[in-house]
Amino acid sequence: MSRKFTPKIVTANALRDGDVIYLTEDDGWSPDIAKAELIDDEAHAEIRLIFASQQTGEVVGAYLADAVADTNGPKPVHFREVFRSRGPSNYAHGKQTVQQDRA
Amino acid sequence: MYTYNEFDEAFVRSRVAQFRAQVARRLDGSLTEDEFKPLRLMNGVYLQLHAYMLRVAIPYGTLNGGQMRQLAYLAERFDKGYGHFTTRQNIQYNWPKLPDIPDMLDALADVQMHAIQTSGNTIRNVTADHFAGAAADEIEDPRPVAELLRQWSTDHPEFQFLPRKFKIAVTGSPNDRAVTRAHDIGLRMVRNAAGAPGFEVLVGGGLGRTPMIGQVVRDFLPKADLLPYCEAIVSVYNLLGRRDNKYKARVKITVHENGLETIRDLVEQRFAELRPLFSGVDQDQLAAIEAQFAAPAFVSRTTAAFDATYATDPVFRSWADTNLAEHRAAGYAIVSVSLKAHGATPGDATATQMRVLADLAERFGHDELRISHEQNVILPHIHKADLPAVHAALKAEGLATANIGLASDIIACPGMDYCALATARSIPVAQELALRFDELKVEHDIGALKIKISGCINACGHHHVGHIGILGLDRAGVENYQITLGGDGTETAAIGERTGPGFAYDEIVPAVERLIEAYMEIREGADETFLQTYRRLGMAPFKTALYGEQAGGRARAA
Numbered sequence: 001m002s003r004k005f006t007p008k009i010v011t012a013n014a015l016r017d018g019d020v021i022y023l024t025e026d027d028g029w030s031p032d033i034a035k036a037e038l039i040d041d042e043a044h045a046e047i048r049l050i051f052a053s054q055q056t057g058e059v060v061g062a063y064l065a066d067a068v069a070d071t072n073g074p075k076p077v078h079f080r081e082v083f084r085s086r087g088p089s090n091y092a093h094g095k096q097t098v099q100q101d102r103a
Numbered sequence: 104m105y106t107y108n109e110f111d112e113a114f115v116r117s118r119v120a121q122f123r124a125q126v127a128r129r130l131d132g133s134l135t136e137d138e139f140k141p142l143r144l145m146n147g148v149y150l151q152l153h154a155y156m157l158r159v160a161i162p163y164g165t166l167n168g169g170q171m172r173q174l175a176y177l178a179e180r181f182d183k184g185y186g187h188f189t190t191r192q193n194i195q196y197n198w199p200k201l202p203d204i205p206d207m208l209d210a211l212a213d214v215q216m217h218a219i220q221t222s223g224n225t226i227r228n229v230t231a232d233h234f235a236g237a238a239a240d241e242i243e244d245p246r247p248v249a250e251l252l253r254q255w256s257t258d259h260p261e262f263q264f265l266p267r268k269f270k271i272a273v274t275g276s277p278n279d280r281a282v283t284r285a286h287d288i289g290l291r292m293v294r295n296a297a298g299a300p301g302f303e304v305l306v307g308g309g310l311g312r313t314p315m316i317g318q319v320v321r322d323f324l325p326k327a328d329l330l331p332y333c334e335a336i337v338s339v340y341n342l343l344g345r346r347d348n349k350y351k352a353r354v355k356i357t358v359h360e361n362g363l364e365t366i367r368d369l370v371e372q373r374f375a376e377l378r379p380l381f382s383g384v385d386q387d388q389l390a391a392i393e394a395q396f397a398a399p400a401f402v403s404r405t406t407a408a409f410d411a412t413y414a415t416d417p418v419f420r421s422w423a424d425t426n427l428a429e430h431r432a433a434g435y436a437i438v439s440v441s442l443k444a445h446g447a448t449p450g451d452a453t454a455t456q457m458r459v460l461a462d463l464a465e466r467f468g469h470d471e472l473r474i475s476h477e478q479n480v481i482l483p484h485i486h487k488a489d490l491p492a493v494h495a496a497l498k499a500e501g502l503a504t505a506n507i508g509l510a511s512d513i514i515a516c517p518g519m520d521y522c523a524l525a526t527a528r529s530i531p532v533a534q535e536l537a538l539r540f541d542e543l544k545v546e547h548d549i550g551a552l553k554i555k556i557s558g559c560i561n562a563c564g565h566h567h568v569g570h571i572g573i574l575g576l577d578r579a580g581v582e583n584y585q586i587t588l589g590g591d592g593t594e595t596a597a598i599g600e601r602t603g604p605g606f607a608y609d610e611i612v613p614a615v616e617r618l619i620e621a622y623m624e625i626r627e628g629a630d631e632t633f634l635q636t637y638r639r640l641g642m643a644p645f646k647t648a649l650y651g652e653q654a655g656g657r658a659r660a661a
Contacts, residue, residue, distance in 0.1 A: 016130065017200040018154035057132040060150055078580055080519060083528075084152055088520035090448045090530045093183055093198070094153045 008045045009036040009074050010052045011084070012062035020084045020095070021059060022074075023052050029059065031095060033085040034073030039064075104167055104471065105250045105395050107215045114258070115212045118219060122146045123205035130202060145225075147218030148204055151523045157196045157204055158221040159211060163231035163249035163273070164192035164474040164481075166216075168461035171472055173214040175457035181207050186457070188442060188450040190514055190565055191270070192230050192474045193221055197521050219257060224265045226256035226337065232274040232281045233475035236398065237437045237483035239429040242292045243300050245275035247393040248329060251385065255330050262337055266344030267352035269337060270309075273302075277594065282476060284308045284317045284596035285568060287354045288336060291594075293323065301325045306336055306366065307358030310562035314598045315355040318363050320370060326389075328374075331381045335373035339366065399469035399484055401432040409487035412494075419494050421547070422505040427490075430483075436490060438468075438482040439475070440497060441504040441512060445541035449515040449533050450478030459500045463493055476565075477514055479507065510546040510554060510619070511537035514565055518558025518575060519582075525558035527575025527582040528608075532556055535612050549619060551632045555590070568592035570634045571615060572599045584611040586618070588645055589637045600642060602649055614649055621648035 010023035011033075021029040022036035030036065039045045045064055052062035066077040076082045087094025107115070122142070129139040143149075147158040159174070166174075174194055178186045181203050182196045189195055199207060211217055220227055229249045236244040252271055256262065262269070273290040274281040283289030289305035302324045308317025324332050340354045343361065351360075358366050412419050428437040440460065443449050452460070460480055464472045467489040473481035485493055497503040506512045513536060516522065518529030533556055540546045555569030559576070566572030572587035583605040590599030606614045619633075625644050626636045637645070647655025 013150055013154075015136075016202060018150055020153060056135050060136050079582060080152075080577075083519055087153060088197075088530075089528060090520055090534065091183075 005040065005042045005045075006066045006077070007038050007040040007068060007074075008064040009033065009038060009067040010045075010048050010062055011036070011065050011081070012052060012059035015058055015060055018060075023048060023062075027051070029055075031098070033067070033076060033081075034070075036067070036074045038067055038069055038074040104165060105162075105246075105392060111215070111254075112212075115215075115217045115219070118146070118217070119205060119208040119212055122208060126201060126205055141223070144222040145219070146204075146208065147221035148201075149222065149523070151197070151521050152519070152525075153521065154198045155201055155204065156521070157199050157207060157218060158189070159194045159196070159216060159218045160221050160228040161192050161194060161216070161474050162253050163229055163235065163246050164233050164476075165231075165235070165246060166472050166474070167470045168465040168472070170214045170216055171457050171461040171464065173210060173216070175454035175461070177207055177210060178454040178457065180210075185451050185453045187448070187517065188452065188474050188478050188480070190476045190478060190516070190563055191228055192233070192476055193228055194474070195517070197517075222268075224267050224269075226252075226259065226262055226265075226269045226271065229253050229256070230270070230272045230281060230286075230476060232276055232279075233473040233477075233481050234280060234428060234437055234483065235275060235473070236396065236471075237430055237435075238276050238278075239431045240278050241275045241431065242277075242294060243275045244396055244398075245273040245290070245292060247389060247396050248290070248326070249273050250392050250396075251330065251389050252333065254388070255333075255385070262341065265337070265341055266346050267349070267354075269340070269354065271333070279592075279594040279596075280475075282565070282568065282592040282596075284594075285310050285314075285565070285592060286317060287340075288333060289317045290329075295323050299325070302329065304332065304336075306370075307355040307363075308596075309353050309355040310565060310567045311353070312350055312560045312562075313353075313356065313359075314562065314567040315359065316596050316598065317355075318358065320363065320367050327386055328378065330385045331377040332370070332374050335370045335377055338373050338377075339369045343369070398432075399471070401435060401484070402486070403434060404486065404488060406434055406487040409490050412491040416491075418498075418503075418505075419491060422494055422503055423490065425505040425509065425547070426507045432484075434488070435484055435486055438485050438490070438493060439507040440480040440482060440502050441506050442479050442502075443506055443512050443537065444501050444504045445506075445511055445537045446534050447501075447537075448530050449513055452480070456500050456502055459496060459502065463496055467493055477512065479512070506546060508551050508553070509540075510549050510552045511540045512553075513537060514553075514555040514569070516557050516564035518556075518564075522558060524561060525575070526560075526577040527558050527584065529556040529558040529564055529573075529575055532573060532575070532584065532608075532611055536615060539612055539616060545619075545623075548629070549623065549633070550629065551634075552619075553592070554615070565592060566590070567598045568596065569599060570632075570637070571618060573611065573615070576605065578605065582608045584608070584614075586611075586614065586649070588618075588642065589634065591634060602642065602646060603654060604650075617648040618645055621645055
């Protein structure tokens with residue numbers, strides 16, 4: 001019996017500033033997880049990861065992370081990915097400041 | 104303090120120039136990440152959770168006002184206005200951008216600082232007692248020896264690709280404030296029967312996944328033999344240490360697997376080969392370094408200003424009682440400046456705070472500052488007459504928290520708020536614990552208590568040697584915190600014992616509170632510390648406090 005595939009996103013850090021970024025459907029990278037391509041097919045996930053790993057001039061350490069669909073787009077499953085998508089909890093630094101500006 | 108000679112200056116500058124070219128080649132695509140990673144790690148550059156991190160060495164925790172001011176400049180110019188002082192007496196910047204890092208390293212070189220060997224499988228920043236050169240209980244200032252070790256280990260051709268990282272700590276005092284027993288090599292200054300100073304040499308200590316207390320490999324090593332003996336230890340480790348398994352690669356495992364006797368024999372054999380090769384140049388060098396670490400010209404003057412403020416100002420009195428330590432010179436005190444204001448991030452200092460500390464060091468403190476492994480800043484030489492002014496200036500910048508050595512003086516690693524290796528957060532646990540102690544106004548009543556928090560088993564937060572240790576783990580996708588009790592990082596070092604099952608994020612603060620309530624009830628008077636109570640009664644009453652009567656009863660029966 002095949003196990004159910006948990007949907008994935010491809011994430012990495014940007015080479016220049018180290019910021020957490022996500023692979024989008026149009027082969028670009030976004031700092032916003034909600035803009036990420038949510039992949040629900042295992043084989044496609046592998047293909048997208050290989051594509052991401054080839055962008056060595058732009059990104060570092062691409063990997064697949066679990067995600068689920070939310071109203072605005074994908075959101076993280078594991079708490080580590082929640083922190084990566086938001087920023088640290090001791091200061092209003094990182095992505096959460098941008099998210100506040102947008103809100 | 105040590106001042107760079109032409110060789111040091113040229114070496115550091117050439118490394119910056121090399122790294123600048125390496126960064127340029129990475130950014131233009133000439134280097135892949137696999138090729139670049141070891142190069143950036145050699146220069147203290149990590150890629151963490153949200154950004155790059157630059158780890159800057161503060162050799163043996165000593166710096167002057169100008170250097171502290173430059174650290175403030177880096178924080179403002181290239182980061183978000185603050186820096187994080189670590190348990191290895193380093194400072195970390197959490198938000199630098201890769202193209203800026205060569206400029207940061209050049210700015211560091213301007214004040215004789217660098218980030219070399221703050222990462223990688225090399226001999227790391229040599230740490231020392233943060234009261235070095237000032238402590239009343241000191242045999243000799245350990246910093247000249249630490250500087251000699253720094254020079255010897257920096258770019259040492261034999262030791263650039265060790266099986267794993269290698270950490271050396273040195274103390275000149277019988278009271279061990281440098282956690283020497285939890286280092287790959289620990290050096291404790293002692294005197295032999297003739298009264299000559301030398302070292303008790305410990306090997307194979309370490310925390311992390313497999314915590315071990317260092318063992319004595321040599322009871323007494325004459326000072327003049329230090330470099331050949333350390334070289335013998337690292338050389339034996341370099342050949343014998345395991346490279347097949349990262350988790351078994353530290354020297355503590357090498358010592359454990361081969362036995363102390365075998366290691367000692369091999370080290371002594373190697374030492375016999377190496378000793379004749381040291382012609383004495385190292386001792387000439389040491390003598391020159393020692394001259395640079397000559398004690399400041401202490402003066403004799405009245406302490407009336409201190410006495411008057413102490414008698415009339417209860418806030419000053421509380422701070423003086425808690426944050427001052429005995430100085431070797433009459434009329435002077437060692438000031439520990441707490442970077443643990445209740446609710447603040449342990450070890451963080453803003454650029455403004457760094458500048459205030461630099462000013463105070465220059466105006467009142469013979470231009471000396473120290474960073475402690477407990478993530479505080481030390482003003483080692485303050486005359487008591489100047490303490491009211493120093494206290495007022497610290498207070499104005501939120502730096503006068505009177506909690507050194509108390510429950511809220513918590514060590515916490517960056518944890519999952521920053522670190523790519525972390526399995527759970529540390530900082531908010533420390534913040535909430537400190538706020539809770541402050542709310543209850545109990546910490547002065549609790550007395551000496553060391554709480555140490557790590558966000559993963561690598562134990563940067565030294566949780567194994569905390570009286571109360573907290574280890575954050577990922578249990579099935581949820582943060583979970585294990586508690587250990589009875590750890591001790593001093594000359595009576597011990598590894599803490601696990602209490603039992605861990606606690607969820609929102610349960611850990613109440614759990615620690617229950618431990619402390621239990622201690623307050625069962626201690627034999629206010630003079631018995633938490634650690635003493637634990638050593639007297641063992642785990643049982645604390646298990647009861649954490650898990651209920653049944654668990655405590657089982658612990659007693661066991």
